[in-house]
Amino acid sequence: xxxxxxxxxxxxxxxxxxxxxxxxxxxxxxxxxxxxxxxxxxxxxxxxxxxxxxxxxxxxxxxxxxxxxxxxxxxxxxxxxxxxxxxxxxxxx
Amino acid sequence: xxxxxxxxxxxxxxxxxxxxxxxxxxxxxxxxxxxxxxxxxxxxxxxxxxxxxxxxxxxxxxxxxxxxxxxxxxxxxxxxxxxxxxxxxxxxxxxxxxxxxxxxxxxxxxxxxxxxxxxxxxxxxxxxxxxxxxxxxxxxxxxxxxxxxxxxxxxxxxxxxxxxxxxxxxxxxxxxxxxxxxxxxxxxxxxxxxxxxxxxxxxxxxxxxxxxxxxxxxxxxxxxxxxxxxxxx
Numbered sequence: 001x002x003x004x005x006x007x008x009x010x011x012x013x014x015x016x017x018x019x020x021x022x023x024x025x026x027x028x029x030x031x032x033x034x035x036x037x038x039x040x041x042x043x044x045x046x047x048x049x050x051x052x053x054x055x056x057x058x059x060x061x062x063x064x065x066x067x068x069x070x071x072x073x074x075x076x077x078x079x080x081x082x083x084x085x086x087x088x089x090x091x092x093x
Numbered sequence: 094x095x096x097x098x099x100x101x102x103x104x105x106x107x108x109x110x111x112x113x114x115x116x117x118x119x120x121x122x123x124x125x126x127x128x129x130x131x132x133x134x135x136x137x138x139x140x141x142x143x144x145x146x147x148x149x150x151x152x153x154x155x156x157x158x159x160x161x162x163x164x165x166x167x168x169x170x171x172x173x174x175x176x177x178x179x180x181x182x183x184x185x186x187x188x189x190x191x192x193x194x195x196x197x198x199x200x201x202x203x204x205x206x207x208x209x210x211x212x213x214x215x216x217x218x219x220x221x222x223x224x225x226x227x228x229x230x231x232x233x234x235x236x237x238x239x240x241x242x243x244x245x246x247x248x249x250x251x252x253x254x255x256x257x258x259x260x261x262x263x264x265x266x267x268x269x270x271x272x273x274x275x276x277x278x279x280x281x282x283x284x285x286x287x288x289x290x291x292x293x294x295x296x297x298x299x300x301x302x303x304x305x306x307x308x309x310x311x312x313x314x315x316x317x318x319x320x321x322x323x324x325x326x
Contacts, residue, residue: 010203050185
C-alpha cells in the first residue's frame with residue numbers, strides 16, 4: 001500500500017480515523033509489510049504482501065498473524081506485544 | 094427460498110468454495126452468463142462511473158470490473174477490496190496502475206465516511222453475509238455529493254415461472270457448463286446455486302435499494318436474470 005491510502009482507511013470496527021502506520025518493509029513508495037493501529041480500540045491490522053488485512057476478529061487467523069508478528073518482533077511497538085488486539089504476541093511466547 | 098439476501102450462516106462455506114475456484118472463476122463466469130457479463134459490466138460502468146472518480150471495487154474478485162473501468166477511464170483511482178487474499182493477488186497482477194488493494198468484508202468497511210465517488214459491485218453483492226448491513230455500509234462510505242453505488246448482479250425474476258426457469262439453470266446447467274469449461278473442479282460451482290437461492294427477487298432487491306437511496310435506476314436484462322442498478326446517495 002501507499003501512504004495516500006491512509007487518507008481514507010479507518011478501523012472497520014469503530015471507524016476511527018486516521019490509523020497509525022508502522023512500516024517494517026518498503027520498496028520505494030510501496031509499504032510491503034507493516035501494521036495499522038487503531039488508537040481507539042487498540043486493534044492492529046497487518047499489512048502483508050503490500051495488502052492491508054482489515055477483517056473483523058472472527059475472520060482473522062491467529063496462527064498466521066502471530067507468525068507475522070514474530071517475524072517483525074523487533075519493530076513492534078510494546079503495546080502490540082503486551083496488549084495487542086485481537087491477538088497478544090506475549091501470551092503466545 | 095425467499096429472503097432479504099446475504100449468505101448468513103453459509104457465508105464461510107461459500108467463501109471457502111470461492112477461494113478454491115479463484116483462478117477459474119472468471120472463465121466460468123463468462124460461460125454461465127452466456128458471454129453477457131462483460132456487456133453488463135460495461136453498461137453499469139457507462140451508467141454510473143465518470144472520469145476522475147475515486148472508486149471502491151467492493152468484492153473485486155480477480156479485478157475484472159476495475160480492469161474495464163481503467164481501460165475506459167485511465168485517470169480514475171480504484172481501491173480493490175475483497176475478503177479473499179488469493180483473489181486480491183490475482184487482481185494485483187491484472188490491475189497495477191492507479192490502484193490499491195485492501196482485504197475486508199462488506200459489512201465492516203475499513204474506510205472513512207464520505208470517501209468514494211462510486212462503489213461498484215460486479216457479481217459480488219449477493220455474496221455478502223448480510224445484504225442490508227452491506228448496503229448501509231456502502232452508503233456510509235459514499236460521498237454525500239454525487240456518490241453512486243453501481244451494482245451488476247444476477248437477477249431473480251419476479252414472475253414465478255421465469256424464476257423457476259432461472260433457478261433450474263443455476264441448479265443443473267451451471268455446474269455442467271462449469272465442468273465442461275474447467276473439468277472436475279467445475280462441480281464446485283454447484284455451490285453458487287445456494288448464493289442464487291439466498292438472493293432476493295428483483296422487486297425485493299429494488300425496494301431494499303430504494304429504502305436506502307433517494308434515486309435508484311434499476312434495470313433488468315435477460316428476462317430478469319440480470320440486474321444493472323445505479324443508486325444515488
